[in-house]
Amino acid sequence: MTTNAADAGNPAKPVREEDAFDVAAVAAWLRDNALAFRDDLEGTPEVRQFPGGASNLTYLLRYTPQDRPQRDLILRRPPAGVKAAGAHDMGREFVIQHALAPLFPYVATMVGHCTDDSVIGSDFYVMEKIDGTIPRRDLPWELPPEEVSQMCESALDVLIALHSVDVSQSVELEAYGRGDGYVDRQMRGWTRRFGDARTDDTGDWSDIIAWLEEHKPGDVGQRMIHNDFRFDNLVLHAEDPQQVVGVLDWEMATVGDPLMDLGGMLSYWVQADDDEFFLMFRRQPTTVPGMWTRDQVVAHYCERMGFDMTPERWRFYEVFGLFRLAVIAQQIWFRYFHGQTTNEQYAVFGPAVGYLETRCRAIIAAS
Incomplete structure (x- = not known):
């Protein structure tokens, strides 16, 4: 049905x-x-x-x-x-x-x-309104691991298809490109947004931001990117969940470095062996048996896109993705903290920012 x-x-x-x-x-x-x-x-x-x-x-x-x-x-x-x-x-x-x-x-x-x-x-x-099913925290189907794996691959291939769009075919899309320097502009922009959204309980992120500045790479290219690509922004065919029929929520889409898009996607990718808080933070079904790990996602994507990727090189994109997620959470927490919204689901965003701070430091320390 x-x-x-x-x-x-x-x-x-x-x-x-x-x-x-x-x-x-x-x-x-x-x-x-x-x-x-x-x-x-x-x-x-x-x-x-x-x-x-x-x-x-x-x-x-x-x-x-x-x-x-x-x-x-x-x-x-x-x-x-x-x-x-x-x-x-x-x-x-x-x-x-x-x-x-x-x-x-x-x-x-x-x-x-x-x-x-x-x-x-x-x-x-x-x-x-696109007909289909949005996979939220849990899948609405009982699927064997091999079908879940195929669903994961199909979703990633849609992201690869987006990153392969020739933006020069559209004047409207091409206008969103600002040339090389996307990674640097993202660092400056998200750091500024974080400062603008600080509340009394915001931690000290200065060492994390300094590490990101020191390790930021140059752009790998200028592609059409979604900037919020997640399972809960996909519409899957209701009868065939291996088939993606729609991508939603284009608020942050632009032309920029595709690896930054992948890093942003994986900041939400909670896998089955993550710690208890991150498992509670999960908003998409990435812990289901058969779902790929973050490392598998990076390997598949980079092989298909032709990017040479090592764990050391990937670390910047992983930490930046988590930092950007923390800024988004802090902006939402700012609205709740100051009574601009009464939506109780926003009450968890303050603790989430503190957790992401700790997670970033752990990844940096492991390097």
Whole structure:
């Protein structure tokens, strides 16, 4: 039985009061501005909210026209409160997916991007809802290890396909490239964001940041990268979980060093032999028997991409990925710490930042 993507492991629920918006205003805007499915957008949709995720707010818009099949759309908008500069850019998500569609068959159809804050108080975009299953913390299927291994390989091959996109075929995509120096720009940018999001309980990361600065490599290339590639941002075919049918959450996508993308992906990759806290931190099914280890992922990816990789060379990307994850967690914790959100799932992000600090130091010490 086919499961709707956003409903699997993350069922849509009534909209939280603090996240509500003017549904009639959105419906009117879509009737006037939709790029796709306009004939299906009669009346006012039923709206529910997806509780998963910790960054942008995501809603289901369900249209039920009398003479046509039900049409499910997804609306994305920024959270309330103070946000990091450049973060929660709805236009970026919209433009990148729209431009990628002819080159990469794993993006949703874009319906519209609204830049008029008077409609709901912020910009937003709407896209189609991809049918399938999102693998969250645990798989919704009982699969033998060999099928889990195949699922893992298929997911990595989609990342490799993304990193193989020729961005020169798209003026919109090419515009996101800033040339060599991506690793250096990432170091400066994430260090600045970390400083901007500090709270009274933030630890001292100065030695970790100094180590990263000392060991940062040059770019290996300029490729289309997702910057948040994880199992819970993939949509798998509900009947054939070895087949990826969609990639979601393009908020941080850009043109840059693909190894930085891989390092960011593996910062979330909790494997079965990790320590107790990291196992509790897990948000995707990477501990299932048959799932690859982080070392296996790196080896497969680098072989397919033609990169020569040693453990010593990989250590920078591993530590930077964890540092970047800590900054993301700290930004979310900042909002919760200052009462800008009442979502209780954000309460764990403060302790998570402290844990990631310890994990980075352990990897550096092992070198």
